[in-house]
Amino acid sequence: MQNSLTRKPIEIKISTVVAVAILLHEASISVLEAALKEMTSGSPDFFDDEFAVIDVEAIADATVDWNALIPLFKSHGLHPVAVRHAREEDYATVRSHGLSIDVVSKPRLEAEQIAASAPVVVQAPVPAPLPVEPQIIVRNNPAMVIDTPVRAGQRIYARGADLIITASVNNGAEVIADGSIHIYAPLRGRALAGATGNTNARIFALTMEPELVSIAGIYRTFENGFPPLQANHPVQVKLNGDSIEVSSVKLVG
Amino acid sequence: MARIIVVTSGKGGVGKTTSSASFASGLAMRGHKTAVLDFDVGLRNLDLIMGCERRVVYDLVNVISGEATLNQALIKDKHCDNLFILPASQTRDKDALTEDGVEKVLNDLIKMDFEYIVCDSPAGIERGAVMALTFADEAIVVTNPEVSSVRDSDRILGIIQAKSKRAQAGGEPVKEHLLITRYSPKRVEAGEMLSHTDVQEILRIPLIGVIPESEAVLHASNQGNPAIHMKGSDVSDAYGDVVSRFLGQDIPLRFINYEKPGLLQRIFGGK
Numbered sequence: 001m002q003n004s005l006t007r008k009p010i011e012i013k014i015s016t017v018v019a020v021a022i023l024l025h026e027a028s029i030s031v032l033e034a035a036l037k038e039m040t041s042g043s044p045d046f047f048d049d050e051f052a053v054i055d056v057e058a059i060a061d062a063t064v065d066w067n068a069l070i071p072l073f074k075s076h077g078l079h080p081v082a083v084r085h086a087r088e089e090d091y092a093t094v095r096s097h098g099l100s101i102d103v104v105s106k107p108r109l110e111a112e113q114i115a116a117s118a119p120v121v122v123q124a125p126v127p128a129p130l131p132v133e134p135q136i137i138v139r140n141n142p143a144m145v146i147d148t149p150v151r152a153g154q155r156i157y158a159r160g161a162d163l164i165i166t167a168s169v170n171n172g173a174e175v176i177a178d179g180s181i182h183i184y185a186p187l188r189g190r191a192l193a194g195a196t197g198n199t200n201a202r203i204f205a206l207t208m209e210p211e212l213v214s215i216a217g218i219y220r221t222f223e224n225g226f227p228p229l230q231a232n233h234p235v236q237v238k239l240n241g242d243s244i245e246v247s248s249v250k251l252v253g
Numbered sequence: 254m255a256r257i258i259v260v261t262s263g264k265g266g267v268g269k270t271t272s273s274a275s276f277a278s279g280l281a282m283r284g285h286k287t288a289v290l291d292f293d294v295g296l297r298n299l300d301l302i303m304g305c306e307r308r309v310v311y312d313l314v315n316v317i318s319g320e321a322t323l324n325q326a327l328i329k330d331k332h333c334d335n336l337f338i339l340p341a342s343q344t345r346d347k348d349a350l351t352e353d354g355v356e357k358v359l360n361d362l363i364k365m366d367f368e369y370i371v372c373d374s375p376a377g378i379e380r381g382a383v384m385a386l387t388f389a390d391e392a393i394v395v396t397n398p399e400v401s402s403v404r405d406s407d408r409i410l411g412i413i414q415a416k417s418k419r420a421q422a423g424g425e426p427v428k429e430h431l432l433i434t435r436y437s438p439k440r441v442e443a444g445e446m447l448s449h450t451d452v453q454e455i456l457r458i459p460l461i462g463v464i465p466e467s468e469a470v471l472h473a474s475n476q477g478n479p480a481i482h483m484k485g486s487d488v489s490d491a492y493g494d495v496v497s498r499f500l501g502q503d504i505p506l507r508f509i510n511y512e513k514p515g516l517l518q519r520i521f522g523g524k
Contacts, residue, residue, distance in 0.1 A: 151411035152408040153411050168455070170407050173411075
């Protein structure tokens with residue numbers, strides 16, 4: 001293999017990886033398990049083995065049973081890779097599960113001050129080691145815009161974003177967004193908004209003839225036809241408590 | 254520059270092979286050097302529709318596997334001097350179609366100065382269908398005016414947009430045409446069939462023609478003649494219109510309105 005002589009056996013580069021953040025408001029494993037079960041409605045591929053960063057800032061005082069928590073997420077198709085705001089005494093446990101400690105970046109000035117106050121040992125300059133951990137950035141992505149019809153068998157997922165479609169979503173197609181879904185054409189397929197649990201997400205369409213709509217895991221099908229609404233008005237689907245509400249979007253005034 | 258056109262539908266029995274045969278014949282009748290390829294390995298019937306089944310010696314799979322040259326396998330059409338048929342294999346498995354092999358055959362055809370290469374796709378979304386559409390420049394999506402056919406056409410359009418070379422290269426996409434076949438204006442009028450506007454509303458691609466349901470198609474198939482050769486029939490005229498529109502002419506749709514038969518027609522049983 002002549003090629004391998006010129007090619008490096010390993011290359012390490014900085015890479016931006018999209019991950020979901022799991023914000024814990026409760027430390028009890030049984031409560032979390034029930035909540036996850038409800039969110040995924042038993043679908044094992046709901047999260048599709050996504051990277052996850054567990055953020056325990058909200059329950060900083062509680063003791064977290066890491067040995068139960070991490071397998072719990074894995075069993076629901078989430079793949080925890082790091083923990084944020086973990087207590088220092090938990091570092092060893094977290095690392096023993098192969099997870100990293102994600103230190104939320106402090107303002108630069110503060111970091112420099114810490115460095116300056118630390119005892120300085122003078123030594124020959126050593127080249128800084130390359131960052132090995134992929135940097136995990138969780139962010140609100142700009143809306144995804146689709147201008148072509150979404151056809152039977154096609155599936156579109158706007159990860160961490162709203163989804164805007166200017167063409168029809170046909171029977172047998174599936175459009176999913178972590179945010180809201182806006183369709184400036186007929187919706188005839190399946191639309192799932194707030195896929196990671198955003199209960200404020202909505203679905204809008206110029207004509208609603210969906211096979212299924214879902215918001216934050218709560219879904220509704222229309223076996224007996226779609227509820228009669230004022231014709232020639234766009235329609236919105238939102239969550240009212242724990243039921244799906246369908247209404248016309250009317251001009252005010 | 255040669256154009257590769259795939260005739261596809263997803264669903265079976267909607268008229269892909271009938272349309273491929275008539276469309277390719279129509280192009281050849283207008284003086285264009287045309288080849289029509291059967292990708293339905295294992296279930297070939299383009300050769301039957303073209304009336305050349307007794308002249309098949311070598312087929313597409315033989316050419317791909319190097320057992321025959323393209324010149325040996327191409328069959329000259331009995332009606333048109335500049336139309337050639339490359340039949341599918343009856344005995345081979347569809348896995349014999351390799352992407353490299355198909356690409357080489359198509360490139361060799363282009364080198365032989367063919368202007369239009371029509372690929373008759375098998376039904377379904379399996380290997381044969383994907384191979385037929387992979388290298389297409391244009392696609393004619395054959396649809397019957399009923400919901401399952403429309404749904405399958407929608408699916409195949411999605412596959413064209415995902416798996417064709419043009420889609421993967423990210424350049425100009427495959428040019429899509431909608432061809433509605435087995436259209437019965439009478440049944441549309443009675444509300445038993447989707448209208449061509451309904452179908453177009455769902456699929457949202459330009460309509461290249463509407464072929465009326467006709468017994469002439471069955472007669473043509475049985476005789477081994479592409480329906481476009483059934484002079485004087487509405488099907489022949491409709492396929493002629495499709496070819497004209499494909500070549501850039503702007504002509505109005507025909508055979509889409511139901512005319513109640515007059516008294517004389519009812520008495521003498523005109524069709």
